[in-house]
Amino acid sequence: QSALTQPRSVSGYPGQSVTISCIGTISDIGGYNFVSWYQHHPGSAPKLLIYDVTKRPSGVPGRFSGSKSGSTASLTISGLQAEDEASYFCCSYAGPDTFELFGGGTKLTVL
């Protein structure tokens, strides 16, 4: 099964909002509410931002929110800050044969 599709890059100015899309199929994002999002700064451990489409772990700022429509999931970052510059990956459960699929990652640049 193919990886989920994310834009290679997005950008925004401090204070603005950006949305990163993650496109899948009925076999993964569209079939289950098990989408998660991760932030990754080079050289550091990836960090969980969102799980089960919309849930935010304790400690993750409310500026990060997740949603889903059909087979497309989205991560919205509002009130952009310089430290948000990183790569972002989506992940979805894809059934009992494939299990987990990741997106190709999106590089966020804060201008």
Add this chain to the structure above:
Amino acid sequence: QVQLQESGPGLVKSSQTLSLTCTVSGDSVKSYDYYWSWIRQPPGKGLEWLGYIYASPNTYYNPSLKSRLSISVDTSKNQFSLMLTSVTAADTAVYYCARNPVGYDFYYMDVWGKGTTVTVSS
């Protein structure tokens, strides 16, 4: 605070077996509260889920790697390990270990290691 640390050889020869270990501190690999995962990222590409283990020996593998991949747990050392046989250049990647909490589901990773780089040479 839970921490995961990957370790293993940075260089493996083509056709040989890659072995990596993830040392868990602050939690127990025997816990029924977590699955323990391996994920990798080839250079310039996205993440790829490899597999996870739960309450050993329950293992689940990426179907594209299932014939070459094995994940195991060493409870005496509080570690879990990955073995990937017959490696090729396509297995060159940064390898991460991670923890999946069991709750309503277990399909996300809440703690990750920093990753270890593995290069497959010919």
